[in-house]
Amino acid sequence: MIHFTCDCCGRAINQTSETRYVVRMEVYAALDDEAGNTAEEADxxxxxxxxxxxMDDIDADLDxxxxxxxxxDxxxxxxxxxLRNPLGRVASRTSYSEN
Ligand SMILES: [Zn+2]
Structure with missing residues (x-):
């Protein structure tokens, strides 16, 4: 059986008694002409x-x-x-209480 540990707190996740959650994130450079042009987003x-x-063949670092x-995990x-603070923002508590 594969054992998973939480990538945040380092604790072992016991999959027989609790759910393991997966976060997948993409961070990529925005193209200049992307703003306000959602119809062509797929393109x-x-x-x-x-x-x-x-670029894969050319320069992995640039990639x-x-x-x-x-x-x-x-x-x-x-x-x-x-989920409460996905970006790890500091001092976000005040904005939450205002909402
Ligand atoms: Zn954790």
Missing amino acids: HLGEIEDLLER EALYRHVRY LCPDCRERF
Whole structure:
């Protein structure tokens, strides 16, 4: 059996008694002409993929700078914490109480 540990708190996730949550994030460089042009968003994503495929052969470091895909396993506690503050913002408590 595969054992998972929470990538946030480092705790082992007991999958027989609790749910393991997976966070997948993409961080990529925004194209200049992407704003306000949502109808063509699918085309732009295709262009990015083409671009990345071509750059794969050229420069892996440049590829990383333009596009990162990360995946984390989270325990239920850290899932809650992550959803409350996905970007790890500091002092976000005041804005929450105002809402
Ligand atoms: Zn955790």
